[in-house]
Amino acid sequence: QVQLVESGGGLVQAGGSLRLSCAASGRTFSTYVMGWFRQAPGKERVVVAGISRSGGRTYYADSVKGRFTISRDNAKNTVVLQMHSLKPEDTAVYYCAAENTIWSTWVASAHESAYWGQGTQVTVSS
Numbered sequence: 001q002v003q004l005v006e007s008g009g010g011l012v013q014a015g016g017s018l019r020l021s022c023a024a025s026g027r028t029f030s031t032y033v034m035g036w037f038r039q040a041p042g043k044e045r046v047v048v049a050g051i052s053r054s055g056g057r058t059y060y061a062d063s064v065k066g067r068f069t070i071s072r073d074n075a076k077n078t079v080v081l082q083m084h085s086l087k088p089e090d091t092a093v094y095y096c097a098a099e100n101t102i103w104s105t106w107v108a109s110a111h112e113s114a115y116w117g118q119g120t121q122v123t124v125s126s
Contacts, residue, residue, distance in 0.1 A: 001026065001115070002024050002025060002026045002028070002029065002032060002098050002100075002115050003024065003025040003026070003115070004022055004023070004024050004025075004096045004097070004098060004115060004116065004117035005022065005023045005096075005117055005118070006020060006021070006022050006094065006095065006096045006117045006118065006119060006120040007020070007021050007022075007023070007120060008020040008021050008120060009094060009120030009121045009122045010121075010122070010123070011123045011124075011125065012086055012122075012123070012124055012125070013124070013125050014086060014087055014088055014124055014125065014126050015085060015086065016086050016124070017082070017083060017084045017085075017086065018083045018086065018122060019080060019081070019082050019083070020036065020080065020081040020082075020083065020094055020096075020120060020122070021078055021079075021080050022034070022036075022078060022079045022080070022081075022096030022117060023077060023078055024077045024078070024079070024098065025077070026077070028100075029074055029077040030053055030054075030074040031053060031100055032053065032098040032099060032100050032101075032115075033050060033051070033052060033053055033098070033099050033100075033101055033102070033103055033106040033113075034050065034051050034070075034072055034079040034096070034097070034098055035047055035048075035049065035050040035051070035059075035096075035097045035098075035099070035106075035111055035113055036048045036049045036050075036070060036079075036081045036094060036095070036096060036097070037094070037095045037097055037111075037113075038090075038092035038093065038094045038095065038122075039092055039093050039095070039119075040089075040091060040092040040093075041092075043092075045095065046061065047059070047061060047111040048060070048061050048064055048068065048081070048094070049061070049064065049068055049069075049070040049081060050070065050106065050107075050111060051070045051071065051072050051079065052103040053102070053103070054074075055071065055072050055074070057103050058070055059107065059111075063089075064083075064090075067083065067084050067085045067086075068081060068082065068083050068084070069081070069082045070082075079096060081094070083122075086122075086124045087124060088124045088125065088126045089124075090122060090124050091122060091123050091124050092121075092122060093119040093120065093121050093122075094119060094120050094121075094122050095116055095117055095118075095119045096116070096117040097113035097115060097116050097117070098113060098114070098115040098116075099112060099113040099114055099115070100114070
């Protein structure tokens with residue numbers, strides 16, 4: 001089991017940048033595929049980015065490609081979402097998620113994740 005705590009959300013103007021961090025508990029962080037999801041008001045939660053257990057493979061939603069970067073540090077049990085060129089439509093609650101699986105299974109399962117953080121609000125003003 002893993003516990004996740006996000007940080008780094010806030011209010012930023014369009015075009016600005018934010019860095020979200022997710023700290024994970026436990027000794028088996030490197031066995032989890034990690035993902036970032038977001039949920040805007042009145043909308044479903046959707047995947048934003050994902051990263052394999054070793055960090056060697058990543059996935060990005062089309063809406064964030066070229067603007068967001070996901071990375072992880074298995075020695076520090078952290079995963080980071082660096083966001084640039086933010087747009088008002090990026091406004092949402094962002095969640096860190098983890099799944100104890102291999103990359104191909106996570107992708108094939110439509111990014112199913114068993115463990116979730118509490119979320120952090122990102123608001124982008126126009």
